[in-house]
Amino acid sequence: MIYAKRRKRMSTQEHNAPIDLESGKYVKIWQGPQHPGITGNMALELVLNGDEVVDCKTHVGYLHRGFEKLMERRTFIQNFPIVCRIAVPEPTFNEYLYAAAVEELAGIESPQRAQWLRTLNLELMRLASYLMWLGGIGASFGQATIYQWTVTHRDYVLDLFEEMTGARVYHMYIVPGGVRAGLPEGFEDRARAVLDGVERLLNEIEKVLFKNVVFKARAKGLGIISKEMVDPYGIVGPNARAAGFTRDLRRDEPYLVYDQLDFDVVTGTESDAYARAKVRHQEMREGIRMMRQILEQMPTDGPFQAKMPNVLHWEVPAGETYVKAECTRGEYGYYLVTDGSQYLRRVHVRGPSYTHAIAVMEKLAVGTNIADIAGLMVSLHTYPPEIER
Amino acid sequence: MSLKDLISPFYVWQRAFEKPYTQKHPIQERPGAPRYRGFHVNVLEECVGCGTCETICQNHAIDMVQVEGLEPKPGDSGLRPKFDYGRCCWCALCVDICTTRSLRMSNHYAWITEDPTDFNFIAGADNMSWNGEEYGYRRDDDYHLLRGERVKMEMLAPEEGLKSFEEVMKGYTEEQAKDEADRCVECGLCVATCPAHMSIPDYIKTVREGDYEKGLRILYETNPFSSTCGRICTHRCEEVCPVGHQGEPLAIRWLKRAIVDRVPRERYREILGDEVVENGKQVAIVGAGPGGLSAAYYLRRQGYGVTVFEAQARAGGMLRYGVPSYRLPDNQLDKDIEYIRSLGVEVRFNTCIGREVQFAELIDDYDAVFMAIGLNVPSSLRVKGEDHPRVLSGLQVLDDVASDKNPGVGKNVAVIGGGNVAMDAARVSRRMGANVTVLYRRRIADMPADPEEIHESQAEGCTFVTQAIPVEIKDADNPDQVTIVWGEAEMVADEKGGRPRPVLQEDRMHEETYDCIISAIGQGGSLDFIPGDYRDQIEFKWGKFVPGDYQQTALQKLFVGGDIANNTADAISAIEDGHHAARGIHKFLTGELVA
Ligand SMILES: Cc1cc2nc3c(=O)[nH]c(=O)nc-3n(C[C@H](O)[C@H](O)[C@H](O)COP(=O)(O)OP(=O)(O)OC[C@H]3O[C@@H](n4cnc5c(N)ncnc54)[C@H](O)[C@@H]3O)c2cc1C
Ligand code: SF4
Numbered sequence: 001m002i003y004a005k006r007r008k009r010m011s012t013q014e015h016n017a018p019i020d021l022e023s024g025k026y027v028k029i030w031q032g033p034q035h036p037g038i039t040g041n042m043a044l045e046l047v048l049n050g051d052e053v054v055d056c057k058t059h060v061g062y063l064h065r066g067f068e069k070l071m072e073r074r075t076f077i078q079n080f081p082i083v084c085r086i087a088v089p090e091p092t093f094n095e096y097l098y099a100a101a102v103e104e105l106a107g108i109e110s111p112q113r114a115q116w117l118r119t120l121n122l123e124l125m126r127l128a129s130y131l132m133w134l135g136g137i138g139a140s141f142g143q144a145t146i147y148q149w150t151v152t153h154r155d156y157v158l159d160l161f162e163e164m165t166g167a168r169v170y171h172m173y174i175v176p177g178g179v180r181a182g183l184p185e186g187f188e189d190r191a192r193a194v195l196d197g198v199e200r201l202l203n204e205i206e207k208v209l210f211k212n213v214v215f216k217a218r219a220k221g222l223g224i225i226s227k228e229m230v231d232p233y234g235i236v237g238p239n240a241r242a243a244g245f246t247r248d249l250r251r252d253e254p255y256l257v258y259d260q261l262d263f264d265v266v267t268g269t270e271s272d273a274y275a276r277a278k279v280r281h282q283e284m285r286e287g288i289r290m291m292r293q294i295l296e297q298m299p300t301d302g303p304f305q306a307k308m309p310n311v312l313h314w315e316v317p318a319g320e321t322y323v324k325a326e327c328t329r330g331e332y333g334y335y336l337v338t339d340g341s342q343y344l345r346r347v348h349v350r351g352p353s354y355t356h357a358i359a360v361m362e363k364l365a366v367g368t369n370i371a372d373i374a375g376l377m378v379s380l381h382t383y384p385p386e387i388e389r
Numbered sequence: 390m391s392l393k394d395l396i397s398p399f400y401v402w403q404r405a406f407e408k409p410y411t412q413k414h415p416i417q418e419r420p421g422a423p424r425y426r427g428f429h430v431n432v433l434e435e436c437v438g439c440g441t442c443e444t445i446c447q448n449h450a451i452d453m454v455q456v457e458g459l460e461p462k463p464g465d466s467g468l469r470p471k472f473d474y475g476r477c478c479w480c481a482l483c484v485d486i487c488t489t490r491s492l493r494m495s496n497h498y499a500w501i502t503e504d505p506t507d508f509n510f511i512a513g514a515d516n517m518s519w520n521g522e523e524y525g526y527r528r529d530d531d532y533h534l535l536r537g538e539r540v541k542m543e544m545l546a547p548e549e550g551l552k553s554f555e556e557v558m559k560g561y562t563e564e565q566a567k568d569e570a571d572r573c574v575e576c577g578l579c580v581a582t583c584p585a586h587m588s589i590p591d592y593i594k595t596v597r598e599g600d601y602e603k604g605l606r607i608l609y610e611t612n613p614f615s616s617t618c619g620r621i622c623t624h625r626c627e628e629v630c631p632v633g634h635q636g637e638p639l640a641i642r643w644l645k646r647a648i649v650d651r652v653p654r655e656r657y658r659e660i661l662g663d664e665v666v667e668n669g670k671q672v673a674i675v676g677a678g679p680g681g682l683s684a685a686y687y688l689r690r691q692g693y694g695v696t697v698f699e700a701q702a703r704a705g706g707m708l709r710y711g712v713p714s715y716r717l718p719d720n721q722l723d724k725d726i727e728y729i730r731s732l733g734v735e736v737r738f739n740t741c742i743g744r745e746v747q748f749a750e751l752i753d754d755y756d757a758v759f760m761a762i763g764l765n766v767p768s769s770l771r772v773k774g775e776d777h778p779r780v781l782s783g784l785q786v787l788d789d790v791a792s793d794k795n796p797g798v799g800k801n802v803a804v805i806g807g808g809n810v811a812m813d814a815a816r817v818s819r820r821m822g823a824n825v826t827v828l829y830r831r832r833i834a835d836m837p838a839d840p841e842e843i844h845e846s847q848a849e850g851c852t853f854v855t856q857a858i859p860v861e862i863k864d865a866d867n868p869d870q871v872t873i874v875w876g877e878a879e880m881v882a883d884e885k886g887g888r889p890r891p892v893l894q895e896d897r898m899h900e901e902t903y904d905c906i907i908s909a910i911g912q913g914g915s916l917d918f919i920p921g922d923y924r925d926q927i928e929f930k931w932g933k934f935v936p937g938d939y940q941q942t943a944l945q946k947l948f949v950g951g952d953i954a955n956n957t958a959d960a961i962s963a964i965e966d967g968h969h970a971a972r973g974i975h976k977f978l979t980g981e982l983v984a
Binding site: 074075077078079080081082143145149152155156159162163164165166167170172180181182184204207208209211212213214216303304305308309310311312313 | 485486
């Protein structure tokens with residue numbers, strides 16, 4: 001019965017007849033929360049007619065850890081180790097946004113060198129995150145070899161994180177006021193070597209994946225996001241860029257040192273899973289280009305931490321702010337409210353996955369072959385942990 | 390679909406011959422990066438147990454606990470962090486905040502144990518597999534969560550200071566005080582070290598909050614000489630402040646002053662209260678120094694009738710007649726004393742026990758007696774000719790200056806000694822226009838004087854001659870002058886492991902002539918006024934009282950404290966002795982303390 005109702009809400013041309021589950025015509029299956037074809041812990045409740053999905057309902061709630069509430073009970077310094085956990089594969093963007101928001105409210109300006117180091121850190125993060133994703137998109141179309149390659153190279157990037165930040169995954173490197181350390185000796189050369197390696201890998205993946213007849217056949221035309229959908233659905237990042245929108249906060253509202261870097265905003269036209277993959281693939285090259293510039297241009301001495309109050313009794317003046325950054329999935333935002341005490345009054349974290357994994361996914365799934373659902377989902381690049389926080 | 394698209398994927402074969410990246414752990418070990426946040430390590434000897442790690446850990450993964458076999462040094466709480474790896478998130482915030490930097494991490498990735506209780510361990514004390522291995526994460530030299538620099542206080546430039554007896558240190562502005570108070574980590578190591586156990590982190594907090602009235606109330610819980618101590622306290626608390634490991638310790642003394650400076654004297658009674666419910670008992674106090682008046686204050690608050698007998702014409706003891714006014718202005722000392730007297734403490738000036746009033750009368754007429762008569766007999770130099778009329782005692786010079794008399798030191802002065810009295814005598818002489826040479830037996834580092842005093846004496850132009858031992862004092866050609874013979878000393882290591890001794894070098898003697906020599910090598914007490922039969926009941930050592938619990942003597946009614954009964958000989962110890970004796974007298978007179 002409830003399907004009939006839902007049908008109405010999201011009625012499309014092809015599927016406006018009510019779905020009668022008792023009719024014997026349909027099969028209902030759950031993809032997730034534990035399923036290799038799902039990105040992170042969420043579930044798709046799918047109704048199939050043959051192998052075609054006729055309805056999709058998303059379920060979140062498996063990952064709620066209450067970060068926003070937890071953060072209200074921790075002092076401003078105590079929050080930096082926790083925010084990185086909000087989006088597991090991309091901790092750094094959380095670190096940066098939290099720090100930037102607190103700095104803005106506290107009237108602290110992080111030193112130039114910290115801004116370069118942060119930018120490098122964020123771009124390394126983008127690269128690691130995309131490498132993981134690239135493996136995911138390959139694997140979800142049956143090409144697990146790609147996954148092995150990219151995860152290997154992601155590990156090389158994690159080595160760099162380990163050197164730079166002291167940790168491979170939860171870096172906890174960007175802190176309110178700056179960063180925790182400069183670059184270790186010889187880091188630049190090792191970073192260049194890793195970037196060269198990734199670049200070679202990207203060339204290979206071009207041949208193995210993007211020119212692959214199977215991938216082309218399955219990804220092209222899959223999950224097309226129409227231009228008209230982009231704004232009403234709040235679609236951002238590569239998902240919007242693949243639909244032809246040249247939107248990128250790094251260029252549109254530059255933060256950190258992005259205005260000093262030379263890079264192109266990559267766009268596509270077809271707006272299908274293939275186009276989105278292609279945009280990301282090309283963005284990785286742009287990221288490498290940026291990092292090479294950073295390694296070349298960044299100051300190697302000077303402070304990397306602003307003069308700070310004693311963090312043990314740090315009170316931030318009352319205020320509110322929303323800060324945003326371009327993460328791999330588009331605009332990522334932190335909304336902070338302070339009341340002059342040692343604690344946050346409220347924090348709200350808003351990541352692109354909220355709409356991409358729920359509203360957009362529910363719409364695009366309909367009419368898709370069940371075998372391509374995993375590929376579709378991965379092509380939207382969503383992180384359930386950032387939906388739930 | 391092109392043919393190329395069909396062939397292209399076979400490119401994967403090329404990779405089949407690549408060297409795998411995977412490590413064969415545990416056959417192969419891969420050390421963590423030098424910065425890797427592995428497992429906690431604590432250098433027990435460097436840790437002072439301040440507990441700041443415990444305070445900052447957002448996961449409550451740290452408990453400060455006693456460590457078996459660890460003998461804490463002064464300024465060490467004796468506690469060490471115990472980690473709970475069921476809670477830790479490896480953020481290393483504890484490492485970053487660690488005041489002494491004793492807390493670090495190893496560079497280990499993995500640790501396996503079958504015993505879950507192993508996850509609870511005292512870093513550095515418990516036997517962990519990574520102990521003694523390479524370090525990983527340590528706080529970067531340029532990364533600070535605590536501020537090492539102290540907020541500078543405005544002070545008179547040395548050349549300005551020399552022109553008068555104006556107070557040299559100008560005090561913090563409200564803003565500066567807050568800024569300085571902000572550096573506190575609230576560990577409380579200072580509380581344990583302060584002789585009066587003042588609630589230091591609590592009153593520093595009131596400075597941060599700008600609540601000076603509350604601050605004053607906290608100060609008076611343990612110290613009714615806060616204006617005085619805010620200026621001249623020996624501030625032993627600062628020596629143990631762990632923030633000092635990152636630069637300079639908190640200016641605890643100046644922060645105390647910052648509170649008092651912001652509350653006018655007229656408001657004291659209203660803020661601190663002036664209610665006294667008489668309990669009908671009478672206590673006599675001998676000596677209106679900090680020791681005597683501190684006891685008077687706390688006894689009066691409990692309803693005792695208090696009479697203070699003071700030989701001099703003014704109250705304050707050595708704070709009045711010793712400490713010069715450029716360090717402690719009279720009106721600041723008055724601020725403390727006036728409030729105590731305003732509660733109904735009677736002071737009988739010019740009344741010397743043994744002269745105007747006899748010791749026995751006190752014992753007979755009062756329910757209890759507290760004696761804090763200080764040390765006012767200068768110690769002898771023990772060299773030939775020291776009774777020369779141009780040899781003055783430091784105490785006398787300072788007393789004269791405090792009483793607006795000219796001690797007549799002349800143009801060229803030699804001060805003998807390395808303690809605070811010597812520094813004061815030297816700086817006072819400089820203010821009277823003299824050239825001053827300070828002669829001291831040992832090295833500057835050995836001087837008992839406060840390092841700030843030494844520094845300021847030097848800044849004000851006093852010349853320090855160290856490792857100089859006076860040998861003889863004799864007449865100079867000019868009868869208004871005096872000649873001193875002194876010899877150079879070599880520092881010789883002490884065989885018993887004590888501090889090095891200065892040994893006179895007979896072949897390196899000097900003879901110099903001065904307008905006067907100020908002897909300031911220490912002072913003793915005078916207890917002659919205590920009649921013999923009482924004397925026999927009381928324990929003495931080195932010319933001082935040896936008090937028992939609560940400062941009580943074997944002569945049950947007699948309680949003693951201050952310089953004449955302790956070995957620390959500073960104002961705050963006298964104040965604490967007075968407070969402690971007041972507690973003791975109360976217990977004694979309410980029958981709680983059975984001696
Ligand atoms: C030059 C100098 C500088 C100092 N600088 C510092 C400093 O910077 N910081 C610090 O903390 N401490 C300093 N001190 C030490 C400090 O002044 C003393 O530790 C403190 O005053 C001791 O207090 P008290 O109450 O025990 O004795 P006192 O202050 O000596 O008071 C004893 C009182 O008893 C009176 N008295 C003595 N005998 C009799 C009697 N028979 N009958 C009646 N009354 C009597 C005396 O007249 C005197 O007023 C300094 C001392 C000197 C001499
Ligand atoms: S590393 Fe972080 S979580 Fe672990 S004990 Fe230290 S402060 Fe607590």
